[in-house]
Amino acid sequence: MHPLRLFGLLSHIVTLVYSQSLQTVLQDNGLTEFLQELRETDPDLLDVPAGSKLIVYAPSNEAVNGSSVIVRRDDSKDEEKKKQIARNQIHFANTIAPILRRRQSGDAGGTAAASGSVFRTLLNGSEFVNLGPGKNQSVVEKSLSGAPRPEAVFSGLGAKANVVAADIPFDGGVIRPIDQFLVLPRNLSTSLPALGLGDFKSALERTGLLETFDKATSLTILAPQNSALENSSCWWSDAKLTSALKLQVLVDFPGYTPLLKNNAKYRTLGGTSVTVVIRDNKIFVGGAEILAADAIIKNGVLHTVDRWVSAASPPSPPPIVAAATGLSLSTHHWILVVMGMAVATGFSL
Ligand SMILES: *[C@@H]1O[C@H](CO)[C@@H](O)[C@H](O)[C@H]1NC(C)=O
Ligand SMILES: *[C@@H]1O[C@H](CO)[C@@H](O)[C@H](O)[C@H]1NC(C)=O
Ligand SMILES: *[C@@H]1O[C@H](CO)[C@@H](O)[C@H](O)[C@H]1NC(C)=O
Ligand SMILES: *[C@@H]1O[C@H](CO)[C@@H](O)[C@H](O)[C@H]1NC(C)=O
Ligand SMILES: *[C@@H]1O[C@H](CO)[C@@H](O)[C@H](O)[C@H]1NC(C)=O
Numbered sequence: 001m002h003p004l005r006l007f008g009l010l011s012h013i014v015t016l017v018y019s020q021s022l023q024t025v026l027q028d029n030g031l032t033e034f035l036q037e038l039r040e041t042d043p044d045l046l047d048v049p050a051g052s053k054l055i056v057y058a059p060s061n062e063a064v065n066g067s068s069v070i071v072r073r074d075d076s077k078d079e080e081k082k083k084q085i086a087r088n089q090i091h092f093a094n095t096i097a098p099i100l101r102r103r104q105s106g107d108a109g110g111t112a113a114a115s116g117s118v119f120r121t122l123l124n125g126s127e128f129v130n131l132g133p134g135k136n137q138s139v140v141e142k143s144l145s146g147a148p149r150p151e152a153v154f155s156g157l158g159a160k161a162n163v164v165a166a167d168i169p170f171d172g173g174v175i176r177p178i179d180q181f182l183v184l185p186r187n188l189s190t191s192l193p194a195l196g197l198g199d200f201k202s203a204l205e206r207t208g209l210l211e212t213f214d215k216a217t218s219l220t221i222l223a224p225q226n227s228a229l230e231n232s233s234c235w236w237s238d239a240k241l242t243s244a245l246k247l248q249v250l251v252d253f254p255g256y257t258p259l260l261k262n263n264a265k266y267r268t269l270g271g272t273s274v275t276v277v278i279r280d281n282k283i284f285v286g287g288a289e290i291l292a293a294d295a296i297i298k299n300g301v302l303h304t305v306d307r308w309v310s311a312a313s314p315p316s317p318p319p320i321v322a323a324a325t326g327l328s329l330s331t332h333h334w335i336l337v338v339m340g341m342a343v344a345t346g347f348s349l
């Protein structure tokens with residue numbers, strides 16, 4: 001046979017192998033419980049057009065059986081919710097990093113915080129996403145050991161699903177098997193207690209900021225762990241607490257860790273900017289270290305941090321520089337005021 005014809009035949013066979021529908025490939029690979037869930041909840045999702053480049057996070061049969069009890073008991077009468085659970089499993093393979101990165105004012109050449117990707121999902125129900133008009137919810141996929149392949153997927157309420165097998169191609173993308181369902185993101189009020197951050201929630205309630213934060217779109221919440229609030233929030237005045245809390249939020253930027261770059265600066269709700277520092281695989285934002293990252297919330301992402309974010313973040317992690325920077329900011333501010341007075345005086349002369 002002519003080599004070119006052989007090549008043509010081979011690529012035809014390859015095409016045949018890969019041009020299998022989602023349904024067939026799920027069935028052939030024993031992911032039958034998830035297939036059944038999709039058939040029952042939103043069969044349209046099975047009609048993925050060929051060439052779509054989707055990632056389908058398929059929970060193993062054990063995972064579906066383990067969680068379907070909860071899904072069925074809670075949501076059996078809520079068809080729309082069941083559809084959203086199904087949609088949450090299907091993700092566009094294009095990373096959204098280039099879209100979000102334009103928000104950052106720091107250097108563009110910094111090192112990425114974590115090897116990972118942020119994906120837009122098909123989840124679009126208004127109860128579960130408020131990232132701005134027409135924007136679907138996201139999930140974060142990361143390699144935790146430094147391996148070149150994705151190892152875990154982070155979704156609502158800080159849930160982490162592990163990738164348990166290699167990708168399985170189908171005609172509309174790949175199936176990526178995982179060991180549990182991805183969890184629907186909830187609003188901040190519901191997420192905070194579930195993440196063990198009750199003291200931060202109380203502080204937000206006391207200052208009336210909780211509702212403001214809940215209703216905003218596209219935020220990064222840097223929630224200090226309970227022990228960080230113990231000695232401060234109870235005796236601070238409401239005004240001081242309010243200012244401190246406003247520094248814990250990055251506005252107009254859901255800062256999923258794969259998007260955070262070393263030395264990049266981000267604006268807080270308090271009007272200041274904070275710098276990201278990445279050192280020894282640890283991420284610091286405004287001097288606070290991220291202890292638990294990438295809990296997806298309805299209107300963005302939440303990271304648990306070890307302490308309050310400082311007003312102007314230090315060029316390197318705390319504690320030494322944090323205090324010094326606080327000082328230098330106020331000094332700087334004071335110099336500007338003095339110069340302003342000098343100019344005004346010059347004019348009057
Ligand atoms: C999951 O549950 C279904 C229905 O109850 C059952 O038929 C199936 O064998 C179970 N699969 C596994 C892997 O436990
Ligand atoms: C958002 O989700 C809907 C429904 O799941 C889907 O049809 C649409 O293509 C998605 N949009 C984007 C921009 O991802
Ligand atoms: C979600 O997407 C579907 C399909 O594109 C659309 O029919 C539905 O109206 C969208 N829902 C919302 C809340 O945008
Ligand atoms: C947050 O979500 C819960 C349900 O999870 C709901 O009862 C509550 O009203 C929501 N709060 C806000 C401010 O949207
Ligand atoms: C809070 O204050 C107590 C008593 O002064 C101290 O022992 C504890 O370490 C402090 N906790 C934090 C998180 O600073």
